[in-house]
Amino acid sequence: MLKIGSHVSCSPKGLLSAVNEANEYGSSTFMFYTGAPQNTRRKPIDDLYPIEGKLAMESSGIEDTIVHAPYIINLGSYKESTYKLAVDFLKEEIRRTHAFGVKHIVLHPGAFTDMDAEYGIQRIADGLNEVLGGTNETEVHIALETMAGKGTEMGRSFEEIASMIEKVEHKDRISICLDTCHIHDAGYDIVNNLDGVLEHFDQTIGLDRIGVIHVNDSKNPCGAGKDRHTPVGSGWIGFESLNKVVHHPALAGRPFILETPWIGKDAKTQRPMYEVEIALLRGNVExxxxxxxxxxxxxxxxxxxxxxxxxxxxxxxxxxxxxxxxxxxxxxxxxxxxxxxxxxxxxxxxxxxxxxxxxxxxxxxxxxx
Structure with a gap:
């Protein structure tokens, strides 16, 4: 069965709430934060219903769930306080990810801000070495996310990510989160040349490193460097191309996660399209x-x-x-x-x-x- 789901919330009952929401959409996997994505404040694991959540997952047939690190973490920062916060938090987040029985924690690599790309690559690699060298939960992989290239964010090309991995000591604990909107916006033409893009990825990084795929359409044309998601079929990538990604034999067996925005006239009543997106991509709409x-x-x-x-x-x-x-x-x-x-x-x-x-x-x- 195709492993496909969406980004879900852990409120109010932690992992149990996440599983229940995933079931509403017909998911067979999902991605969640262990706390708010905008900060590093975290409740104790026991307050997030880990046992009840795991039992609910088993009864629902959900597997290969994913944790996403908060967006404010920046391993590429030259500011010592920001860098130290990222390293210390990620060490703890790996322990929390392990406690949930999750194998991959998705991380935006970081941004070089006032420095340059060469500095950013080395700084991120140094941070990954500190984090992985300071944790014993070897089953947990940091999944570096492919980025769109807005601002000074790193990971905007396969070559940048490969350069980071090359400098990491514990390479066996690095995986990749391939985001369709991000690589499209970064200039990789997955609409007209998906096979070529995946071959380039394989030659540069290795397809075996892909641990999770984010499935998002884009509001901008290929190479725009913007990173603005839109529901499946309503953007420049389109349903047909995203469907080819989800069913591509080179990506088989990985969890596919939707991060498409909620929509509706009133911001207060907007709703996700996950249920229909999952059914369309799975092919069981009727x-x-x-x-x-x-x-x-x-x-x-x-x-x-x-x-x-x-x-x-x-x-x-x-x-x-x-x-x-x-x-x-x-x-x-x-x-x-x-x-x-x-x-x-x-x-x-x-x-x-x-x-x-x-x-x-x-x-x-x-x-x-």
Whole structure:
């Protein structure tokens, strides 16, 4: 069975809450933080229901879960206090990850800020050596995440990551988190040349190091260096290309994690699209949602066909306008999914469905045939 899930929350009952949320989406894996992603404050492990969570995972058939380190950790910093915080925290986070029985902790490598890339690579490698050399939980791997290249963040090319690994003593404890949005935004053309990108990765780093794949569409064209996620099928990568990633034989057996943004008109009531994204990528939409859902998607196809609106071209055209025409963006900043939702509600196509339910159907329509 395809190991696919999403980023989930540990509130209010720690690992048990994470498992319950993952089950709502039909997940067979998931990724979580052991605390808030914006800081390093952490509750004791026993307060996060580890035993209850593991039992729930077993009964649900969930495996290969992933921990994500908080975003504020920066091993590339030249500031001693920032660097020491990153090293000390990661040592403790490895111990916590081990206590949950998790094998991979995803880490944004770091940013060189006021220095340069060469300094950043060495500083990150030094930090990884301190962290791995100071922990005994050898089953836990630090999964360096491929980055989009915004600002001074490192890991924006396969070569940068390879240079970091080369300088690490405990290479057997380094894995990779391959993020589709990030490598697309960094300039790797996974839409037209997925096999070539994976071959380049294999030659530079080695496909055997990939421990987890983040599955995200992108709001920006290839090489933009922006790192702005969008739901599957609603961005420049598109469903077809992401589906090829998820089912590529070279990536088989790894956990695939969605980090796509929640959507909706009102920020307070926005909802994730994980359930339908997982079903589409797994190929069991009708089983998950029922035949009426499929009929509604066909209704959308007919509706948009009358408007002569192609699902892929429309998405790319809107993102192009929003990127290149400042006046048009100011007058109408709505993104593709929001515009499509407005089309549907104006036509009263599904008057009895909630905003979330309509968006589910739009995501399915964007997946094409």
């Amino acid at each position: 089983e998950r949602f029922g035949p009426e859902f499929v009929e509604d998607v066909q209704k959308l196809r007919s509706f948009f066909a009358e408007l002569e609106l192609d699902h892929r071209q429309y998405v790319l055209d809107i993102w192009t306008v929003l990127k290149n025409d400042a006046k048009a963006k100011k007058e109408d900043p709505r993104e593709p999914l929001e515009r499509l939702y407005d089309y549907v509600t104006a036509a009263e196509l599904f008057p009895d469905l909630s905003e979330e339910a309509i968006n589910h159907r739009l995501i399915a329509w964007l997946a094409g045939s």
